[in-house]
Amino acid sequence: MKHYPCILTIAGSDCSGGAGIQxxxxxxxxxxxxxxSAITAITVQNTCGVTGIHAVPPTYIQGQIQAVMTDIPPISVKIGMLNDAGTIRAIAESLHRFTPYYKYIVLDPVMVSTSGCKLIEDDAIEALTSLLMPLATLITPNLSEAEVLTGKRIATIPDMEKAAKELLAFGSQAVLVKGGHLNEAEMCDVLYIKGEDRPHLFSSPKIESRNTHGTGCTLSSAIATYLALGKPLEEAVRKAKAYVYQGILSGKDVHIGEGHGPLNHFFAPVPLRVNEELRMKN
Structure with missing residues (x-):
């Protein structure tokens, strides 16, 4: 029986199309x-910023997850914007319930938008660390998020390495600390995998562009996709970073909106893959 490799994204909706579910x-x-997809919140936003967030009721979030899991079981689950503790609890309960249906979870702990708008309530951070991070294959905090989670300033690559290792204590199988905001000529991300002695470092030249809206969402989704396509974690991260880099490079001179525009997701689209193996639903 043929099937498409499916990825379920659980995140907020961005009406301007640059980040989130879109x-x-x-x-x-x-x-x-x-x-x-399972939509956690409807945001009012564009390239200039976020002006409103309306949370989807937890029962409807659980309903969306159940509808997908019981009909089109995904190989990977990507989790993005989670505005409040009730949403996080609902998702954690659903993921526990449907554990046999998926293989990987990539959690992007979205706390602040590209334009600097806060996207998560204070009490949600504790729920995020205690309920969802222990379920994750990988978490992908940026520098600001890693600082919130560790309570420490991160200003150098050695700081990132220490933070990534420290964040493993929340229970995920691996941590990718994204260094896009470091004041360096090159961008460097640090991947620490549980049980390994040394981190993996991924470096690339910095691209001067204001079109960086949704890069974190894009990276975590790409990693989840490559995992679903059978790539080992380190390779999935490497290929995902290359995809984001090319997306930024090919979209840097395009004018969309008056703020932070999106990268070019379709610079080299791949046809929808069909796998031959049968995936059984429990």
Whole structure:
């Protein structure tokens, strides 16, 4: 029996199309996989910023997850914007319930938008660390998020390495600390995998562009997709970073909106893949 490799993204909706669910679906589709979604919040935003957030009731979030899991079981789950503790609890309960249906979870602990708008309530951070991080294959905090989670300033690559190792204590199998905001000529991300002695470092030249809206969403979705396509974690991160780099490079001279525009997700789209093996639903 043929099937499409499916990735379920659980995140907020961005009406301007650059981040959130919209960026996730674009990314998953561009890489040749099938995207399903569960929307956690409806945001009012554009390239200039976020002006409103309306949370979806937890029962409807659980309903969306159940509808996908019981009909189109995903190989990977990507989790993005989670505005409040009730949402986080609802998702954690659903993921525990449907554990046999998926293989990987990539958690992007979104706390602040590209334009600097806060996207998560204070009490949600404790729920995030205690309920969802222990379930994750990988968490992908940026520098600001890693500082919030560790309570320490991160200003150098050695700081990032220490933070990544420290964040493993929350229970995920691996941590990717993203260094895009370091004041360096090159961008460097640090991947620490539980049980390994040394981190993996991924460096690339910095691209001067204001079109960086949704890069974190795109990266985590790409990693989830490559994991679903059978790539080992380190390779999935490497390929995802290359995809984001090319997306930024190919979209840097395009004018969309008056603020932070999106990258170009479809610079080299891949046809939707079809796998031959049968995936059984429990």
């Amino acid at each position: 960026a996730d679906i674009k990314t998953i589709s561009a890489l040749g996989a099938y995207a399903a």
